[in-house]
Amino acid sequence: MSTKLQSDPDRLFPVDSETRAIARRLYERVADSPIISPHGHVDPRLILDNEAFPDPAELLIRYDHYVTRLIHAAGVPLYELGVPDRTGENPTAAARDAWRRFCENWHLFAGTASGYWLRHEFTELFGITEHPNADNADRLFDQITAVLATPAFRPRALFERFGIEVLATTDDPMDDLAAHKALAEDTSFSGRVLPTFRPDVYLNPAAPAFVQSVEKLTQWNGTPVDDFRGYLDALAGRRRYFIEHGAVSADHGVLQPLTVDMDESEAASLYARAVRGELSDREAAVFQGHMLLQSARMSVEDGIVMTVHPGVYRNHSSETFERFGPDTGHDIPVSTNYVDALRPVLEKYGNVPDFHLVLFSVDETSYSREIAPLAGFYQSLYIGAPWWFLDAPDAVLRFRSAVTETAGFYRSSGFIDDTRAFLSIPARHDMSRRLDAAFLARYVSEGRFEEEVAAQIAVDLVETMPRKVFKL
C-alpha cells in the first residue's frame, strides 16, 4: 500500500456537506475540552514512575487484546505477538518480531475501532505517514522508539499534553493504593489519578480466587472468614479506604446483572457455605446477585457511584486462557436482560437521591428496549457509554440513535474510555466528541432542534454529564 497514511481533519463527520459543516462547528466547541476519564485501566504506576515507554510492541500491541485478537484470528499465535506462553512450550517473540507481525497484518484493522485509534496515534503522536507493512516495519519500529525516548513522551508530559483532568484507574479492593497516594502527595504533578473499587472476585463465589480473596479481606478486618457481618463491614471499610484516596466509583463486572434481595440470615448462611466452597452454581449466582444489591446499598450509604459492566462470557477459549491468561481476546458478549434482573435493586434504590447506578451494555438490543426506558424513569440510573466492542464509530451512532429518542441526552454518562492503552486516550475521547457532533449535526439538519441547542448539548456531554454522573 503506497497510499499515504492520513488523519482527516473532518473524520467521522456526516458526509453531507451542510451537515458536515454543522458537525465541524459543534466539534470545535469541545475539541479542546479537558479529558475526564472516570473509568479505565491504566496502571497508576505508569504515571507515578514516569519512565519512558518501552518499545512499540510492548506499548501498542502486547497488552492490547483488541489488537492481538485480530492478528491471532488471522493465524498468528499470541506468543508471536509478545504474549508469553505460560506453559513455556513456545518462546515469546522479541519486540521487533512482534511489531513485524503487526505491520504485516495492518490491513486487518481497516474499519475497526482499533484501526481508527492506531491511525490517530500514528499520525498525531508519532508523525507516521506510511501504512505499516512488512517492508517498513523495522523503520517504523525505530521511528517510534526514537520518539518514545524523548522527554515529551514521558507519561506525565503526555498526561498534560493530552489535557487529562481526571484519570480513574481500576483497583483490587485490597490494593494499598500506594501509587495513588504518592501521586496525590507529589506536588510536581497536578493531575487527578483516582482509584476505582472493583470487588468482583470478592463477591462471586464461583470465581476461583473467591475464598482466598475473602480470607485476605476478613483478615484485614479482623473478623472470622465465615462471618457475613464481618465480610460486609470489611467491604464497607475498604470502600472508605478507597474514598479517602479519592475513589468516586465502584465497578462491577458480572455475566448477568442479576440482583437478589434476601434476608440477612439467608445471605449469611449462603456466605458461610460459600467460603467453604459448598455452593452450587445457581446458589453462587444468587449470592453474587445479592452482593450486587448489597453493593448498591453501600453506594447509597457512602456515595460512591456504582457502575455495572455485564454481559461478557469471559475466557471463552480454555486453551488460550491456560496458555496466555485472561484478557487475551476471547471474551465474548452474550444476550443480557436488565428489566427483570435489576428490578430488586431498582425497587429499593432506583429513586434514592444521590445514588448513581451506571449501566453499560455489550448487547445493543438492550439500548432501546430496556436501558433507555429504565433510565428515562429511574432517577438513579444512567446510561453508560457504548462499551468494548461497541466503542466504535458506527456503534456509537447506533447507540445514540437507540437511546436518545426515549431518554434524551441527559440520562447518559458521558464518554468512558475504559482503556489500559494510555496513548489511545486522546484518540478515544476525540472520537467520541466527533461522533456526538456528527449525531447532533444530523438532528440539526433534520430540524429536530437548533444548532445552538446542539452546541449546549455537545458541551454538556463532554463536560457537565461526566462530572455530574461521576460526582467529580
Next chain:
Amino acid sequence: MSTKLQSDPDRLFPVDSETRAIARRLYERVADSPIISPHGHVDPRLILDNEAFPDPAELLIRYDHYVTRLIHAAGVPLYELGVPDRTGENPTAAARDAWRRFCENWHLFAGTASGYWLRHEFTELFGITEHPNADNADRLFDQITAVLATPAFRPRALFERFGIEVLATTDDPMDDLAAHKALAEDTSFSGRVLPTFRPDVYLNPAAPAFVQSVEKLTQWNGTPVDDFRGYLDALAGRRRYFIEHGAVSADHGVLQPLTVDMDESEAASLYARAVRGELSDREAAVFQGHMLLQSARMSVEDGIVMTVHPGVYRNHSSETFERFGPDTGHDIPVSTNYVDALRPVLEKYGNVPDFHLVLFSVDETSYSREIAPLAGFYQSLYIGAPWWFLDAPDAVLRFRSAVTETAGFYRSSGFIDDTRAFLSIPARHDMSRRLDAAFLARYVSEGRFEEEVAAQIAVDLVETMPRKVFKL
C-alpha cells in the same frame, strides 16, 4: 436559551439536498390527507362535552407519562408535576407550578419523541417562538391559557381543523358506550369516534380485578360466574354491543403474545378455578394464552380486527405504582417472542380470509427476524406501526428498514398514534408522513424504484392501508 423555537418546514427529511427534494414532493401528496386514527386513548367525553381545555399543565403534562417520566428521572417527584399522590403524603402541585417544573426541564426533551411533538404543538398550535425555560414559564402558561379559552380550541373545532376522519378510543368491555352513542346521534358533529374493545382484565386471571370483572360480565349475561360457556357468550355479546356502536377492533395488551389451544373441557376447568383465584402463575398465563386464541376465534366470527400490543413489563416500580397508579412512566419493554408464541393462533386462523391480526412490538429485534417474515406469509397478519418508545423518528426509519425488504410496504398497518394526548395527534401523524416520505425518497435516490412508485406507496400508507387493515 435565547434561540428561537422553530418549526422547520423540511424537518425529518433526508439531509442530502436531492433526496430531500424528493421527500418534500412525496410528503406534499399526503400532507393534507385526512387523519385516520384506528387506535388511541382519547376519552370520547372530551369530544362529546366539547369543553375548553383546562390549563397547559393539565393538558400537556400531567397525563402524558412520556413527559412526566423524563422530568421525574431528573429528580422531580411526580406530585410536583401534578400527578396526585394517592397516599396523601405529598401535596399535588398547582397547575402553574407543575408547568414551571416542565419549563425548567425543557432541555431534557431535546431529541426525544415527546420533545418533537411538543415543539410541533407549541409552534403550530400556540404560536410559541421561545424555548420554554424558568424565566418565561409564567408567560407561556398565560399565553397558552388564553389560546385554550378561544372557541377555535374547543375539541370539536380542533377535531375538524386537524382533519380527523376517524378516531378510535379504547374502552372497557362493560362500558355502556354512552358517549359514543351520543356522538353518533349528534347531528352537529360529523366525525367518526369509534370504541375499541379492550378486554385484558377479563382475560387474565393474574390481573387483580379479574374476578370482579368477570363477575360483572357474567352477571350482565345472566350466567353463573364459573360457567365457561357463559363467559365466552358474554364476551361475544359485549363485542356485538361494541360493533353496534361502531367498533372495528379489539385490542390486547399482554406480556408475551402466547396463544394456547386446548380442549373446551380443560379450558372450562381452568376458568372455574380462575374465578376462585386458584390458578398458579403458570396456569394463569396458559389460560390467558387460550383466551387470546379464543379472542381470535371471535374475531374470525364477528369480523372485528384483532390488535396485539405485547412485550411491556407494566408498573416496574412498586412504590411509584402504589403512590401514583398505573401509566406513570415505568412500563418497560422486554424481549418478546412471536414465532413460537403465536403459532397456535396462526395454525388455526393465520390464513382465514377477512381475519386481521395486527402485531405491534416494542422489541425492535423482532421486526426483521420474526414479524416481517410472518406477515410476509400469513394472510391474516399485519405489521403494526412502531409503538410506544419506538414511535419516534429514528426508530420509525429503523422499523421501515427492518421490515420493508422482507414484507414490502403492503403488509404494514399504517400509522397508529396510540395517544391520549389529543393535541399531539396531528403532530404524530404528520411525523409519520414525513418519515415515510423520507424513507421512500432514499429508496428512490438509491434507484430502488421510481418516484411515481414511491408517491403511490406514500398515499397508500396514509389512506389505503389503514382503511383496509382496520376495515374502515
Next chain:
Amino acid sequence: MSTKLQSDPDRLFPVDSETRAIARRLYERVADSPIISPHGHVDPRLILDNEAFPDPAELLIRYDHYVTRLIHAAGVPLYELGVPDRTGENPTAAARDAWRRFCENWHLFAGTASGYWLRHEFTELFGITEHPNADNADRLFDQITAVLATPAFRPRALFERFGIEVLATTDDPMDDLAAHKALAEDTSFSGRVLPTFRPDVYLNPAAPAFVQSVEKLTQWNGTPVDDFRGYLDALAGRRRYFIEHGAVSADHGVLQPLTVDMDESEAASLYARAVRGELSDREAAVFQGHMLLQSARMSVEDGIVMTVHPGVYRNHSSETFERFGPDTGHDIPVSTNYVDALRPVLEKYGNVPDFHLVLFSVDETSYSREIAPLAGFYQSLYIGAPWWFLDAPDAVLRFRSAVTETAGFYRSSGFIDDTRAFLSIPARHDMSRRLDAAFLARYVSEGRFEEEVAAQIAVDLVETMPRKVFKL
C-alpha cells in the same frame, strides 16, 4: 403505473454525490469480476441438460418462495401461482395464469429484495421497460417466453455470459453426483459446478426421514444400521466421495447451532436408540448437537469447509406444508445463540489450522454481539454473508456496520447467493458488490481509510476472500 421500469446505473450507491462518486469508482473495480458462488441451490442437471427454460412462471415464480409468499400473503392461494396442491383439492394454475397473478401483484415487491432482483432480471436480461401489471401480463409473458427460446438463453450460455467461475450446488449425501461427474467430463463445458455435502436429515433423529436415510447410508457402507462406528465411517466415506467429485464444503441447517461433546459410548448408545426411533426431543437435539461436532471433526480431517445455517423454524404453517410441501414461504427466523452453543466445537477445533467454519445468521442481533467477536478471535471461524431475509440492501449495510468495527473485512466469507433461481445470480452478486462499494465509500468519506485501501478491500471481498474461505 405508467412509469418506465428502469435500471439505475448508480443504484444502491450512497445518496451524497461525493460519496456516490467514490462508490462508483470502487464498484468499477469489481463490476466485471468473475462470479464465485460457493453456496447455492441450483440443480446441476439444469447446466448438464442445457435445455431452454420453460415459461416465465415456471422460471421466475413457482419455485421462488421469496416471491410466492408475498403474493400468498396478499390472499392468493399458492396453487394459483403454480405450486401444486398435493391433496389434489385445488387445480394447479396454468403458467400464464400464475404469471398474471404475479403481474397483478407486482406493487407488493417494491422495496423488497425479490423486487430488486426481479427488476434487475427484467431490465438487464429481458429488456422489459414496463412495470408488470394486469394489463401487460400477457404481453410480458410472451416477450419473456420468446427470449427464453433463443440459444443465448440456454443455461450454459448464461453461465458463461454471467461470468460464473464456480457454482456450488447442494446435494444429498447419497446422491451419486452423476450430473456433476458428467459436467466435469464434458470437455465442451469449462465452468466448475461443485457438489456440497448437506447431511441434515442423516444427523437429526427428529427428522421424519432419519431412520430411512441412515438405513440407506449404512447399507451403502455395509455396516449394521445401529452401529455408530459404521455410521460415522459411512458419513466420512460419502464425504470422500463428494470430495472426489469436487466438493469443497459441507452445509448444516439446524434450528440452534448447538454442539455437544460426549464419550463415544454415550453417543453410540444414543445412536442405537435413535435408529429405533426411541429418543426424546431433548435427546434428539443432543445427538444432533454431537453430530455437528463430529462433522467438524470430519472437516478437520478431510479439509471440507463447514458452513452452518441456523436459526430457522421450518414449515411454520402445518396446513401449507401438508398441501404444498417444504420451501413454500413459511420458514421463520428465531432468536439464535452462538456463544454457548458453539463453545464445545470451538474448544476442540476453533484454532485448528485449515479448519474453516462459516457461520450464517438470520438473527441480526447476533452479528455485533456474538459472531463478530467470535470470528475476531477464533482462527477457524468466518462470518457468513447476510442470509435469506437479510440478503437485501439495507440489511447488508446493517450487517457490514455490525461486524466490521469488531472483525474488520477479512473475517467475512464473501458473498453467497444461496439461490435456486439461476437467473438471479448476477443480480445478487452485483447487488453485493454495489453494497460493499457503498459501505466502503462511506468509510472513505468519513476519513476512516483512504480510497486506495477501500479499493483493495473491495477486490478482496469479491475475489480473495471467497477463494480463501472456501478453499477454491
